Amino acid sequence: AGAADPAHPHCAAHLHTPPLALAAAADLAASALNPSMDSWDQAPAASALEADLTTALAAEIYPHTPSPDAVITTGGTEANQLALLLARERHGPVQTICGANAHHSVTRAAWLLGLPEPVAVPAPTGTLDLAALDEALTELHRPLLVVATAGTTDTGEIDPLDAIADLCAAHGAELHIDAAYGGPLLFSPTHRTLLHGLDRAQSVTLDLHKLGWQPASAGLLAVPERHHLTPLHHHAPYLNADDDTEAGLPDLLGRSLRTTRRPDALKIAVTLQALGRTGLADLIDRTLATAHHLADLVTKNPALDLYDRPTISTVLLRPAGADDHTVATVRRTLLQRGHAVLGRAHAEGRLWLKATLLNPHTTPQDLQALLDLITDTTTDLLTHPTATHPTPHPTESDTPR
Numbered sequence: 001a002g003a004a005d006p007a008h009p010h011c012a013a014h015l016h017t018p019p020l021a022l023a024a025a026a027d028l029a030a031s032a033l034n035p036s037m038d039s040w041d042q043a044p045a046a047s048a049l050e051a052d053l054t055t056a057l058a059a060e061i062y063p064h065t066p067s068p069d070a071v072i073t074t075g076g077t078e079a080n081q082l083a084l085l086l087a088r089e090r091h092g093p094v095q096t097i098c099g100a101n102a103h104h105s106v107t108r109a110a111w112l113l114g115l116p117e118p119v120a121v122p123a124p125t126g127t128l129d130l131a132a133l134d135e136a137l138t139e140l141h142r143p144l145l146v147v148a149t150a151g152t153t154d155t156g157e158i159d160p161l162d163a164i165a166d167l168c169a170a171h172g173a174e175l176h177i178d179a180a181y182g183g184p185l186l187f188s189p190t191h192r193t194l195l196h197g198l199d200r201a202q203s204v205t206l207d208l209h210k211l212g213w214q215p216a217s218a219g220l221l222a223v224p225e226r227h228h229l230t231p232l233h234h235h236a237p238y239l240n241a242d243d244d245t246e247a248g249l250p251d252l253l254g255r256s257l258r259t260t261r262r263p264d265a266l267k268i269a270v271t272l273q274a275l276g277r278t279g280l281a282d283l284i285d286r287t288l289a290t291a292h293h294l295a296d297l298v299t300k301n302p303a304l305d306l307y308d309r310p311t312i313s314t315v316l317l318r319p320a321g322a323d324d325h326t327v328a329t330v331r332r333t334l335l336q337r338g339h340a341v342l343g344r345a346h347a348e349g350r351l352w353l354k355a356t357l358l359n360p361h362t363t364p365q366d367l368q369a370l371l372d373l374i375t376d377t378t379t380d381l382l383t384h385p386t387a388t389h390p391t392p393h394p395t396e397s398d399t400p401r
Contacts, residue, residue, distance in 0.1 A: 004341055009359055009366035010373070013343035015153070015181055015207075017358040019215040022274050026267035027215045037072075037261040039239040040250045046263035047250055053265045053272075058222040060186050061204050069226040070206075071255050072264050073219035076180030077105035079205035082221045082232075082257070083176040084109045084145065086203060089231035091143035094174075097121060097136050098147040099128035099159060103178055106147050118147070126157040126308070126347065128164065137171040144173035150195055151181025151211075154345035154354070155307070156314030158182055161197030175200065180207035180219070182312055187280040191288060194311070202228070208268055211284060211312070211358065218264055229254060286360040287313050294355060294367045303375045307352055316345055316352035319378040324351040330377050339373050 005011055007018035019027075035043035037050065050072060058068035073079040080103065087094045095116050098106045101123040110118050119140070121132045128148060137144060146168050148159040161177060168175040177198055183206035185191045186198070198204060208218040223229060233254035240251040253259075275283075291313040298306040298317045307316035318327050327344075331353055334340040343354035353374065 007359060009362040010340040010370050012355045012357055012359075012370075013341045015210040015356055015358065017210060017213050019209075020213045020271055020275075023214050023267040023271050026270040030263045030266045033263075035263050036259075037255065037263055038252055038259045040252060043263060046266060047252060049269055050255070050263065050265035051250075053269045054220070054222075056272075057206070057220060057268075061183075061206070061222045062199050062224040064199065065224040067226045068222065068224050069229060070220050070222040071229060071232070072261075073221055073256070074217040075209065075219040076103060076178060076205050076207045077108070078257075079180070079207070079219050079221040080105045080147070080176070080178055081109040081112065083147075083203040083205065084113055084115060085257075086223070086228060086231060087143075087145045087174055087176070088113055088115060091145075091174075094143045094145045095119065095140055096145050096147060097133065097140070097173075099123040099133075099149060101126060101128065101152045101154065101157070101159075102147055102149055103153055103180070106178070126152065126155045128159045130160060130163055130167065133164065134167055134171075137167060137173055144168075144171065146173050146175050148175065148177045148201075150177055150179035150183060150185075150198065151312055153181070154314075155316060155347060156181065156310060156312040156356070158194055158311055161195065162200070163197075165197050165200035169200075174202045176203045176205075177201040178205045180205045181210050184208065184211040184280070184284060185312070187277055188284040189281060190285055199224070211287070212268070212271070212280075213283065213358075214267055214271065218268055232257065283360045287357060290360070290362050290367070291315050291355075291357045293364055294357065294371075297364075297367055297371055301371060301375070303378070304371065307347055313357040315355045315357065316347060317355070317374075318350065318352045319374065322378060322382075326378065326381060327351045327353060329381055330374060333377050333381065334373060337377075339377075340370055342374075 006016045035046045037043050040047050054070040058070040062068035096110050096118040098118050100120045107118055119136055122129045148164045150158045185194055204222045206220040208214045209216040240253050245251050291310040294315045295309055298304045303320055305318050305320050331342050345352050345354045
């Protein structure tokens, strides 16, 4: 009681997925064995499994390079931080350029690493503006790292990756792509074309506890060549003694900035083994189809406005004619009554309700019921603007939580 249940179809505020049962079971097994991934003697099987998994996933992102690799992270924030760290180790104090649509972790990573504050390029249509990026690359003369986004937090849009890579090549800049949200589209033959140009980046963030249905955490930073990860290496004699390494025991301290680390690769590997590419593609395709169906329902409802067709699975909508205060109040009222958990996003100068759909089992009836809740709550608030709406004590029967 009182918890937010991401498996409920009306719990759709954030990139917070209902985890697959088999992935949760694998996570339980990992907790029972409790290996730590900082030395081989604590996790021999998990170490071998992680090496196979990271190589395989990196090859999905970089199919044309001979030795791609990846490291497991706690999520997109840590992966983006590692990307900036690796760029700094290659070039010194790089100047980061990102879109105004970029995840906040890019600015946080620059602050944490003592790098210049990122230059924010406008994204007036929701994606990074190419002309403004070209201008910024022309004016700045230090080592440059451009951060593009494949799946923005507010609208789920994907920057023009190929065109951005072209500009980076023309100006001698490096490119990191934050594909924490959109990266798993690679598994879908239907939708992977949305990520064209992903393999041109010097590093890519992937986060499978979003559109991969993993329990948190399940992040990844991939690079096109294994040696790009060399700066992460660290020596601690009690964990990676020289004679152990010379005798053939794997040295794991270069696989993360963390020391004690859970075997998060296990649940991902179990999922890939059980579902395969076809099974994951089916979940992804159904989830995106659900988002488009919700957009269709909003378009047909004169009481609601739609921001735009979804690129991935994020749908922005708002009550027609309502002001931002009403939109914010509708969201809080639905939350306080235990009826729905929706997000919020600013776009085109207005506040929108955000439905981030990540449940492939959501039905058209669930979607219609959600829209009815929004319109009924809006009518209630506009009809009784001074009425109070107390928060109920959550019970087992409360719908989304």
